[in-house]
Amino acid sequence: MKFLTEYRDPDLAKRYLEGIQQSVTRPWTIMEVCGGQTHSLVKNGILNMLPKEINMVHGPGCPVCVTPLHLIDKAVYLAEEKDVILCSYGDMLRVPGSEKSLLEVKANGADIRILYSPLEAVNIAQQNPDRQVVFFAVGFETTAPANALSVVHAHRLGLKNYSILASHVLVPPAIEAVMEDEESHIQAFLAAGHVCTIMGTLEYYPLVERFKVPVVITGFEPVDLLQGILMTVKQLEKGEAKVENQYSRMVKEMGNPMAQDTIYEVFEVTDRLWRGMEVIPMSGYEVKEKYAEFDAKRKFNVNIPEAPENEECIAGEIMKGIKKPFQCPNFGTKCKPENPLGAPMVSSEGACAAYYHFSGMINQLEEQTV
């Protein structure tokens, strides 16, 4: 259990918490979209500190979790059969594909490298002109500029052996999909701060207009989250629905236009399947025709059958905020981080894994929901 006194600014945190307690008069359900925020809320014990009227539900904001099964199978195939150097962010390696994870393939001798940045993958391609290098480019809007930039660099260098396996998802269409679900009972959203550092805040106005829900752009530290929740509760209690920016020290209204230009240089918006959910219209990025030679999907033309999701996993309901991890019959029994049945148990930013690792901090919730 974490205590307020352990926070970097306990007095401020306490003030926000008291503010929430004083403002709230009835139950509210708020979704944080970003997996980093889920992780922080659980790890810092915030879920326990909030008044019981506030029900935080955890959205689909973990790009590792929502990467479709068939893309993982494709990455596995490229590493195993095509003898490519497959580069990836570390989190992707343990995610189960339909048969294997990349970690298992690596253990069997495939050349899989964990990188901090896609720009390192371009260097690897430059150093290995006789090998094909593929970067597994997953991410939300925050990561898209870096992944796009790797393509721009490879293009400038005239590389013929670099491509990306793009798995990009976008936040605003996910909010739309969550709200359109009949079972959804979400009344407000915390939007992801770092996504907005890139994209700005304008995309959220039409959502607020259409669904009449407050959207508060929020950072990921405890004091940020508490302040964001306070701003949300105040709007809800007053019956307002506005876009507000808690994270203004990092987020400007227009975002970072240069980063946006880089994204749109390389990517175009397309429909996209989210693992555990469904195809969400205009919710992802794919490589543009102009850069087709850097698109691993076109370059290798991998045709593998689409495997079905594990039927025992209720990830879709978890990611739409309809159920909590404790309500999944497999949670902590058949499904654990060492042996995940579904994606939200894999990445530390997935809701199931966060609940599993820090379950000591949320036992109160267990009593409520089991």
Place this chain on the structure above:
Amino acid sequence: MCLAIPGKIKSIESKFDGLVRMAKVSFGGIIKEASLEMVPQAKVEDYVLVHVGVAISVVDEVEAKKTFQYLEEMGEVEEELNISDFLPDKKEYTD
């Protein structure tokens, strides 16, 4: 993997015939390379928010230090920079 971490620009060099600026950025003593293409205004000594090797905004020094300290306490810096396997001795965050 979606966190961005603030660090201080130690030096800047150009690549691709001066087209691209790359910086050495210090994250509490751990030096990593980052592209400055998205933040053309950034200069040596500035603090930038870096995500997977790309600086995405210039940030205030006080704010950068606070955020870095929080991330380090939570053990998120190592995880995010992917350096837990070859981490040098922990240093005080002085720069």
